[in-house]
Structures are given as structure tokens and as C-alpha cells.
Amino acid sequence: MRALIAxxxxxxxxxxxxxxxxAIGAxxxxxxxxxxLTTVPKHV
Incomplete structure (x- = not known):
């Protein structure tokens, strides 16, 4: 019962x-x- 209350x-x-x-909003x-940039550019 205590677990349910918690x-x-x-x-x-x-x-x-x-x-x-x-209520506060963004x-x-x-x-x-x-x-x-999501990837490191390759050095070719």
C-alpha cells in the first residue's frame, strides 16, 4: 500500500x-x- 501511495x-x-x-512556455x-556539422569532414 505504501508503494502505491509513493x-x-x-x-x-x-x-x-x-x-x-x-505554463511558462519556451x-x-x-x-x-x-x-x-554532424560528421567530421573527410580529408581526401
Whole structure:
């Protein structure tokens, strides 16, 4: 029974955190126009 209560408290805390982050929204800013390199260029 204690495990069920602990799981419910953890789930409620996680849900509260998600709702808080959703309410705050994404930080303002802009993305860089330069592409990111995902691989190391080969020296041929």
C-alpha cells in the first residue's frame, strides 16, 4: 500500500512539473541560420 501511495505522489509531482513548464512556455530567442556539422569532414 505504501508503494502505491509513493507512486501516486511521484506521478502527481511529475505532472505538476510538466504543467509548470508548459505554463511558462519556451524561452524566447532565435535559431542560428548556420547548419550544424554532424560528421567530421573527410580529408581526401
Amino acid at each position: 507512486a501516486a505522489i511521484g506521478l502527481a509531482a511529475a505532472l505538476a512539473l510538466v504543467l509548470t513548464i508548459t 524561452p524566447a530567442g532565435k535559431t542560428s541560420p548556420k547548419p550544424l
